[in-house]
Amino acid sequence: MNELTPSPALLCANCGTALQGEFCHACGQSIHSVLRPVSHMLEDAGDLFLHMDERIVHTLPPLYTKPGFLTLEYFSGRRIRYVAPFRLMFVFCLLAFFFVHLAFSDVRFGDDDEAAPPDSVGAIHAAKTPEDVRRLYDAQIGELDAAIANPDLPAAAKKGLELGQDVVRDAANRRLAELKADPIPAPVGHAAPARAGDERKWTHEPTVVDIAWLPDVVTRRIAVGIGHFKANIARLGEGGEAKAEALKRMGEGFFSVLPQTMLVMIPVFALILKLFYAFRRRLYMEHIIVALHSHAFLFLSLLLLMVLGFAKDAIRPHAWPAASLIGLVQGIMWVWMPVYLLIMQKRVYRQAWPMTILKYWLIGSVYFWLLLFAVTVAFFIGASH
Structure with missing residues (x-):
């Protein structure tokens, strides 16, 4: 009589546990080898950067057209189909400010x-x-x-x-x-x-920073930054090539610290939401998800506006009706941004419209002034490059 013999199980190369699926349930190692063709390596790099698979298709349309949809999906535990909120916000933040920097790189300040x-x-x-x-x-x-x-x-x-x-x-x-x-x-x-008298101006005076409760390395870095800031201000007063060089250096420094500034503002915005919705008994992490998705939408909108602006400038000399149409689309996008955030706030926190509108105005006002302060600090940091 023939006997049935079990087929040999595939064992994990790392811990020797019998495998069930593409990952070891004991140590988490994948069954796929890292020795793969270059095409697979590029695919893995894209996945590491933005999960460049079907998740991006499931994420971008609702992010821009369905206010609050992704946030509610995350609250419900349905997360695997979508790009993670922080990764989404971070990538669009970098891309948006990159294109903004390109748009402002040719702008001349002051006299030409x-x-x-x-x-x-x-x-x-x-x-x-x-x-x-x-x-x-x-x-x-x-x-x-x-x-x-x-x-x-x-x-x-x-x-x-x-x-x-x-x-x-x-x-x-x-x-x-x-x-x-x-x-x-x-x-x-x-x-x-x-x-x-020029030597007695504050821009020519030696920079001395003596803060007892700060480490010496920090005070030295602050002194160097202040020295660079005064040097840039002095170069602005010289005009000509010196002024252009100083403006370029200050602009590049500003745009280099702007993404980090926005990363700092994410938890600040979540804290504002926590304070205004203290009686809704939501965890701070839930407000973080709301802040990440709302900022991801804003950065995506800014990115699209910049791309459309470049396209409009390129085709205006050849097809001005198409350029006018792009300008109309940009106007609609600007209107959609505050409307989107209002609808998102209503759907996520589920309060009546009068209270939602009041809190929307108050939260927006507080965040605007905090953001203005943060951007001002970023400007001075950038000017110290």
């Missing part, structure tokens, strides 16, 4: 030196050669001399024009120093503008 009129100090800052500097200087000083020579000009106005001559000469000499050329001497009988 290259387009400055020839009778302005900005034209001297933008001069490329010492000859151009001296030519612009002579032209501007000549106009000021002609105005000063007017006998009908009041004495106070003449003093103002003489100060203007000092400003022009100072700007020209600063630009000549950058171009490694000889400075323009002051006219005979005319005192050069006093520069000794």
Whole structure:
């Protein structure tokens, strides 16, 4: 008589436990080998970054079109089909600020030196050669001399024009120093503008930070940051290439700390929700999930707005009706953002509309001022790069 013999069980290579499924129920190791083709490695990298599988398909549409749906799904225990809230928020935060940085990278602040009129100090800052500097200087000083020579000009106005001559000469000499050329001497009988006071400005004073209760390494780092901040402010006052370089450095520093600032604001926003919904008896972690999903939606919206803005600028010269349509879509998206958050708050916390609207306004006001303060701090940190 034939006897049935059990088939040999597949054992875990790590602990030797009989396997049932793709993971060992004793130690958790996968049955799949790590020695795989490069294509599988890229797939694993995508999964590690954003779970680039069917979960992203199940997550993005409801995240943008169904306020509160993902949060309620998490509260109900149905989580495996969706991307984790923190990963979702973190990835869209980085992508959104990356595109915002791209959008602002070409923005010029202040006067456009290259387009400055020839009778302005900005034209001297933008001069490329010492000859151009001296030519612009002579032209501007000549106009000021002609105005000063007017006998009908009041004495106070003449003093103002003489100060203007000092400003022009100072700007020209600063630009000549950058171009490694000889400075323009002051006219005979005319005192050069006093520069000794510059060394007494706060931007030129030595930075000393002495906080007894902080470690020395922290105080040194604060002192270095303050020194960089004062150096950037001083460069802004110089104009020309120095000003452009300082603005670029401060902008890059600001955008480098902005994502970290928003990560700090997530638990702050959850704490505000906890305080306003203290009688709903919800755990703080539940408010964290609400904060993560709401910020993920905002960062996704910002990302889409930036992408549509780039597309609109690209096609406007060729198809302005399509660009106008994109602009209309962007307007609708801006309106949808506050409406989405209001509906999400109503569905998650399930209070009557009057109380929901009141708390929505109060929470938004408190969070706005806290966010403004955080962004201001981020700006000063960025300016210290």
